[in-house]
Amino acid sequence: MPLVTSTEMFKKAYEGGYAIGAFNVNNMEIVQAITEACKEEKAPVILQVSKGARAYANHTYLVKLVEAAVIECPDIPIVLHLDHGPDFETCKACIDGGFTSVMIDGSSHSFKDNIELTKKVVEYAHDHGVVVEGELGTLAGIEDEVSHEEGSYTRPEEVEEFVSKTGVDSLAIAIGTSHGAYKFKPEQCTVNEKGILVPPTLRFDILEDVSRRLPMFPIVLHGSSSVPQEYVKMVNDNGGKMPNAIGVPEEQLRKAASLSVCKINIDSDLRLAMTGTIRKFFNEHPDKFDPREYLKPARANIKEVVRHKLIDVLGCAGKA
Ligand code: G3H
Ligand code: 13P
Ligand code: ZN
Numbered sequence: 255m256p257l258v259t260s261t262e263m264f265k266k267a268y269e270g271g272y273a274i275g276a277f278n279v280n281n282m283e284i285v286q287a288i289t290e291a292c293k294e295e296k297a298p299v300i301l302q303v304s305k306g307a308r309a310y311a312n313h314t315y316l317v318k319l320v321e322a323a324v325i326e327c328p329d330i331p332i333v334l335h336l337d338h339g340p341d342f343e344t345c346k347a348c349i350d351g352g353f354t355s356v357m358i359d360g361s362s363h364s365f366k367d368n369i370e371l372t373k374k375v376v377e378y379a380h381d382h383g384v385v386v387e388g389e390l391g392t393l394a395g396i397e398d399e400v401s402h403e404e405g406s407y408t409r410p411e412e413v414e415e416f417v418s419k420t421g422v423d424s425l426a427i428a429i430g431t432s433h434g435a436y437k438f439k440p441e442q443c444t445v446n447e448k449g450i451l452v453p454p455t456l457r458f459d460i461l462e463d464v465s466r467r468l469p470m471f472p473i474v475l476h477g478s479s480s481v482p483q484e485y486v487k488m489v490n491d492n493g494g495k496m497p498n499a500i501g502v503p504e505e506q507l508r509k510a511a512s513l514s515v516c517k518i519n520i521d522s523d524l525r526l527a528m529t530g531t532i533r534k535f536f537n538e539h540p541d542k543f544d545p546r547e548y549l550k551p552a553r554a555n556i557k558e559v560v561r562h563k564l565i566d567v568l569g570c571a572g573k574a
């Protein structure tokens with residue numbers, strides 16, 4: 255089947271109490287790893303491209319890689335989505351250039367300016383059969399090289415006005431997740447009986463309030479990597495230095511997926527699997543220099559991380 259929008263996917267996900275994985279893609283190996291796992295697990299998927307990915311790999315290369323995945327995986331629905339679209343022009347370039355979904359991230363603007371910008375993107379996108387994700391509230395962490403020290407939670411009292419005035423198809427909200435591999439400072443965490451740091455619980459009260467105000471409306475969670483400690487250790491054991499890398503516990507994401515969250519964004523976990531695997535390979539094989547030899551195990555490990563997410567976290571395996 256050709257690329258699809260997320261409309262049907264989100265409707266089924268909402269009703270079925272699961273979420274669609276939105277994985278960031280930057281190169282061929284990552285596209286292959288994600289889509290092979292989704293093909294084998296019969297899972298619908300969103301492949302998303304950030305401004306940084308377009309700058310790194312070039313718009314056309316990324317679209318063609320995703321089109322190749324569509325040919326290789328004819329039986330699963332695939333969405334091509336712009337992640338954190340910074341302005342109208344970038345959204346327009348992606349809408350004109352083959353994407354089926356865009357995010358306009360107006361979260362750093364005032365509420366009024368966010369509405370105005372998002373509405374402009376929605377009008378253009380809907381005229382072209384493309385769906386739009388908006389954002390209210392800001393996540394802590396790094397968004398396209400801009401660092402937000404402190405996030406600010408979404409204000410539930412703003413969501414109805416935002417959605418009705420803009421016409422967005424889905425809404426990203428801030429309930430305590432953040433971008434990158436360092437989501438929580440150790441001092442924000444408690445220590446459990448095994449000596450493991452346990453991060454603070456996400457603000458499910460905000461999610462529930464938002465969902466009450468927007469019945470059946472798809473909610474999106476950014477910054478939802480869990481930062482698997484197995485890969486943090488692999489990085490650190492092989493010359494890396496990632497102290498105190500902490501992610502969102504997977505049980506909390508599973509709970510969010512069973513509620514109104516229909517799209518869960520995961521990027522850092524795939525980066526960690528790739529980097530850990532390549533570091534280990536180089537450590538064990540200092541004489542090797544053929545990129546295929548280290549990209550192959552990296553791709554295989556990303557694929558297993560994605561498979562685990564589909565089955566155990568998102569609940570979307572078998573839903574294609
Ligand atoms: O939210 C950001 C995504 O992880 C993409 O990151 O801007 O480094 O491509 P990037
Ligand atoms: P992570 O950094 O937690 O993987 O979040 C990715 C993301 O939100 C992309 O938009
Ligand atoms: Zn994000």
